[in-house]
Amino acid sequence: MKISVIGCGYLGAVHAAAMARLGHDVVGIDTDAAKVEKLSAGVAPFFEPGLPELLSEGIGSGRLRFSTDLADAAGARVHFLAVGTPQLPNSDGADLRYVHGAVDALARVVAPDSLIVGKSTVPVGTAGGLVDRLRTAGSRAALAWNPEFLREGFAVADTLTPDRLVYGVADADDAALLDEVYVDVLATGIPRIVTDYATAELVKTAANAFLATKISFINAMAEIAEATGADVTTLADAIGHDARIGRRFLNAGIGFGGGCLPKDIRAFTARAEELGRAESVAFLRQVDAINLRRRERAVDLAVELLGGSVFERRIAVLGLTFKPDSDDTRDSPALDVAARLHGLGARVRATDPxxxxxxxxxxxxxxxxxxxxxxxxxxxxxVLVTEWREYRDLDPERVAGLMATPRVIDARNVLDPASWRAAGFAYRGLGRS
Structure with missing residues (x-):
């Protein structure tokens, strides 16, 4: 099938390359000429394991190409919409200008029997408004919503072997067309959920809200643990054995960041307020606040360990990205901590793979x-703030020999406290006794 992917950032580039792997003839469209030039050469413009190989394979086979000209998408049967939905500059709401612009532009070039498929994370109710935009522009193209559930560092696998496929459609024929796109994926037994637009939009935002809540819950318990002498890691292990709770995403530390969870829970809250249901997700304000407090706590620990001031003190910050196996520093707790310490006068030297x-x-x-x-x-x-394997595997004896004084803050709770203390370190974790 001929497919276009509009927007070749993190989501779109991975999706385009994965669709080519599935055997489709794919063109990726982006307004950034430098990005298109890199992608056309098989070079990923960001770090994502497995993507360079997937790009090279698709370009080499002739099934994958990239362009800055939207007219090159005109012959496609299915058009995936993968543009960004960042937070608005002066509010918590999502900025939909790129979604609206892409749909308006597609309306002028797509065939009447084509299908536009939203992948971007949008506020609930967006898809219905996009159908109205298409009809106002005179386009008879159909619209579906097929949310993404990618994890940075695992995006290739999450696209080719997702844990579920969700279709938000207005017509059963649109679901059948998406089945053709994903025929090889569905053949492996991946669950397929067909629903309406609003539910498909909510699946993504609700999933992110739940994950953010789970992370902030254990970080709230870390605050209580620090006040009482309890150990939050042992607490998480104990409650995680309950099948109703589970251990995943119960790792206390410096909190979440990146280009999805923070802005998505804020946009969800803003949308609920627009719908007159602010009270339904009011707890997400606290989820966000708890998350941001963990960054302050890491800085406070640094001040404490250095005797009340970090001014002119030499601090090594290990990690800058919001998570390992990524080069993404958007809303990164690690980078935020490094910048805060610098702002307090510390002599920060930061590193990241x-x-x-x-x-x-x-x-x-x-x-x-x-x-x-x-x-x-x-x-x-x-200060270990991003849990890259090379930092998790550091030899405390060797590190002690490099440092002027052996002090460490384990802001991700991934080091073995006993080993580091045995090597002479003053060790502090977040929420650990």
């Missing part, structure tokens, strides 16, 4: 190094 380039664009004032050893050398405090 993949995120330095993006971090430098956001905070050029920081001192960066690609070497964890160099960051740690002569430091008076190490």
């Amino acid at each position: 993949e995120g330095i380039g993006n971090a430098r664009l956001r905070h050029p004032q920081l001192d960066y190094t690609t070497s964890a050893e160099e960051a740690l050398r002569d430091a008076e405090l190490a």
Whole structure:
């Protein structure tokens, strides 16, 4: 099938390459000429394991190409909409200008029997409004909503072997067409849920809200643990054995970040307020507040461990991305902590395996190094804020030999406290006794 993917950022580039792997003839469209040039050369414009190989395979087979000209999408039967929906500058709501612009542009070029399929995360009620825009523009193209559930670092696998496929459609024929797109995926027994627009939109926002709530819940317990001398990691292990609760996403630490969870729960709250149902998701305000407090707590611990002030003290910050196996520093707790410490006068040296380039664009004032050893050398405090494997596997004896004084804040609770204390470290975790 001929397919277009409109928007070739993180979501769109992965989706386009995955559709080519499934055997479709795919064109990815983006207004960023530099990005299109990279993708056309098989170079991923961001770090995502497995994507470079998938791009090279698709381009080499002739099934995948990229363009800045929307007219190149005109012959496609299915058009996936994968543009960004960032937070509005002056409110918590989602900025839909890119979604609206893409649909308005597609209305001028798509065939009457084509299907436009939303992948972007949007407020509930958006799809119905887009149908109205299409009809006002004179287009008879159909619309479906097929939300994405990608995890950065696992996006290729999550696209090719998702844990479910959700279709929001107005007509059964549109679901049948999506079945043709995903025929090889469905053949593996992946669950398929066909529903209306509103439910499909809510599936994504509700999933993100639930995950954010679970993370903030255990971080709230970390605050109580610190006040009482309890250990939040043991607490999480104990309650995680309950099948109704489960252990996943119960890792207390510095909290969540990235380009999805923070802005999505805020947009969900803003949309509920528009619908007159603010009280239904009022708890998400606290979820957000708890999450942001964890960053402050990490900074407070640094001040505490350094005797009341970090001014002119040498601090190694290990990690800059919001999670490992990604170069994404959007709303990154790790980068935020590094910037806050610098703002308090600390001599911060920060490192990350993949995120330095993006971090430098956001905070050029920081001192960066690609070497964890160099960051740690002569430091008076190490702060582990992104749980990259190379940081989790650090040898505490060797680290102690590099540092001026052996102090560590484990802001992800991934180190073994006993091993680090045995090596002479003053060890502090978040919510750990």
